[in-house]
Amino acid sequence: MPHKLITQNQFTDSLTQYGDGVFETMLAVGNDIHHWDYHWQRLEKSCQRLQISVPEYEKLYQQLQITLTEQNNTFSVIKMIIARGDGLRGYRSIENQPCYIQFSISDYHFNPKIYQGLNVRICQTRLSHQPLLAGMKHINRLEYVMARRESEDGQFDEGLLLNYDNLLIEGLTSNVFIIKNQHIFTPILDGSGVCGTMRAYLRDTLPSLGYMIKEKALLLDDIGTADEIFLTNATAGIMPVSRIAGINKTFQQTITNSIRYQVGHPCSQQ
Amino acid sequence: MPHKLITQNQFTDSLTQYGDGVFETMLAVGNDIHHWDYHWQRLEKSCQRLQISVPEYEKLYQQLQITLTEQNNTFSVIKMIIARGDGLRGYRSIENQPCYIQFSISDYHFNPKIYQGLNVRICQTRLSHQPLLAGMKHINRLEYVMARRESEDGQFDEGLLLNYDNLLIEGLTSNVFIIKNQHIFTPILDGSGVCGTMRAYLRDTLPSLGYMIKEKALLLDDIGTADEIFLTNATAGIMPVSRIAGINKTFQQTITNSIRYQVGHPCSQQ
Structure with a gap:
């Protein structure tokens, strides 16, 4: 089977190396995230359990709101990944480094x-x-x-x-x-x-x-x-x-x- | 804790979404991969078990050899990830699409x-x-x-x-x-x-x-x-x-x- 190839000097991201992260899939109406508090609670607790740095609540919520307003969908699905970031060789990780957050927003088609x-x-x-x-x-x-x-x-x-x-x-x-x-x-x-x-x-x-x-x-x-x-x-x-x-x-x-x-x-x- | 942010239109890669892939860590002396046959056997079998397309043997081996020759290390460690590629929503995946391979080569310091x-x-x-x-x-x-x-x-x-x-x-x-x-x-x-x-x-x-x-x-x-x-x-x-x-x-x-x-x-x- 043919394959695509990517070469690089070094793998450092523990998300792609080990699946080391958590995610949330959220529904938004306009720029309002439905059950945001429940998503935040799970996200915070999961980061603590995995010893991934907890994101800044205010900043994250604001970033999501700004992007949702820009997208201007009636209904959106937000998929958000929170990851530890750079790791070291052999499953070792760096203590207390900032996490990174990756999110995508797409149109949600309500299906009765x-x-x-x-x-x-x-x-x-x-x-x-x-x-x-x-x-x-x-x-x-x-x-x-x-x-x-x-x-x-x-x-x-x-x-x-x-x-x-x-x-x-x-x-x-x-x-x-x-x-x-x-x-x-x-x-x-x-x-x-x-x-x-x-x-x-x-x-x-x-x-x-x-x-x-x-x-x-x-x-x-x-x-x-x-x-x-x-x-x-x-x-x-x-x-x-x-x-x-x-x-x-x-x-x-x-x-x-x-x-x-x-x-x-x-x-x-x- | 401060965090970095990445936004994008859509997640599609099932490696970053689900940890959906396999990897090999290999030792090379010059451009010769030690126990290449054992690595290939595990890689092929794992891809079959996960229904990830098996890479082209000859092409992959050649690509590794070329990169190793270019690097010109005495001893190298090759870390190679084989991933399904684009997925669909909710764990669904596309049948029989080509996998992609990502590898990094670094100097190996022999430590007696x-x-x-x-x-x-x-x-x-x-x-x-x-x-x-x-x-x-x-x-x-x-x-x-x-x-x-x-x-x-x-x-x-x-x-x-x-x-x-x-x-x-x-x-x-x-x-x-x-x-x-x-x-x-x-x-x-x-x-x-x-x-x-x-x-x-x-x-x-x-x-x-x-x-x-x-x-x-x-x-x-x-x-x-x-x-x-x-x-x-x-x-x-x-x-x-x-x-x-x-x-x-x-x-x-x-x-x-x-x-x-x-x-x-x-x-x-x-």
Whole structure:
């Protein structure tokens, strides 16, 4: 197979050498970043855990606002990477150096179809158990790239990921919630998975809307016996699931849609 | 903390987004790449496992040779990254696109001191179990970056990594071998760790030098009761270990040094 070639004197950036960084994918309406505080909280905590210098809050927020105003999109998706910067040989890194932030802003096309009920598969690729990295949106995402490349991926809207103990962890680009007898459960993410900002928001908000929510170790069986299932992420918000390959039922969407309307979505509130 | 900022229209490279690639660190004497066949074999197999297009063998080898000749170093270290290239949104990738290769060549300073007996620690950071990625030298190396940042790292020559089942896997930048009653053992690497080129070479070569070698699940206890321990990597070759923090003994080096002299090292053969 032909290949392109790049030569240089020295590799120094630990992002390209080791996937050493974290990222945030954010939705903006005009120059207003939806759930900015949740994104900032995760970003700050992840940088601290990885000992990457925490960016300057005020300066970063201002830089994002200026770029969003310049772009002048109605809705935007911001993808932002925070990286340690220059490293040294053999995984060594320089203490307390400023991080760098790389971001791209693109037009977001609001798609109401994803709220009609997703068709979901269970990925064959399993997630590993690594408490030191769990919860963060870090750049070591090879497991997810492999799961996306599974042959049948194109036929489904999303894939669900289990770990090697057969526990349900999350979707490829979403967190997962199941509703059973009016109770809402979401997987514990202390060994694998990403603690999504929408997940954090729902944990804070659902009790005040009258819903019980609990983090729990969930098995495939818990999915099969669920009344409703929904997925969440920072751009789409709450998405009902109607079918899961291998499970012979159509899930209800009554409570999911009720929550979805109560929580709202910034693009449909315009 | 101050930070640097980079803005762009769109992220497309799956290396910087997901750590989606593999690398090789190689030693060259003049324009001759030591153990090139072992590096190529691992590179080809890893690309196939990750469904990254395999580079053109002849063209790549020629490009490396030309750059090495231009550099005109006596000894060089080549660090080479092979990456999928442009990706699509949400972990999706383009089928069968050419990979790209990025390499840096730097002067190698041969350091005979590392053969006098290393002072080694056991890392607190544990490696996760992920058979889908095990053995490859892929770019999801956050575990190793974290292990290197452990507070006491600076006092030691190398760190040894265990997995969550307390099995010994490898060194941070090396494979590990223990010698007990004239038998040589090295960890099985089917769930974690990198299958080093020097490790592969020794597996092929030691039997013809009269040594028994076996892959085995090894615990800390097996280290404590070993007669000798040595580490290997592509640049340094075979390095004897004399002390391991927490283990109250000095390891012998007789068989290790005998093997080391029989195998030789390209820099000391000049």
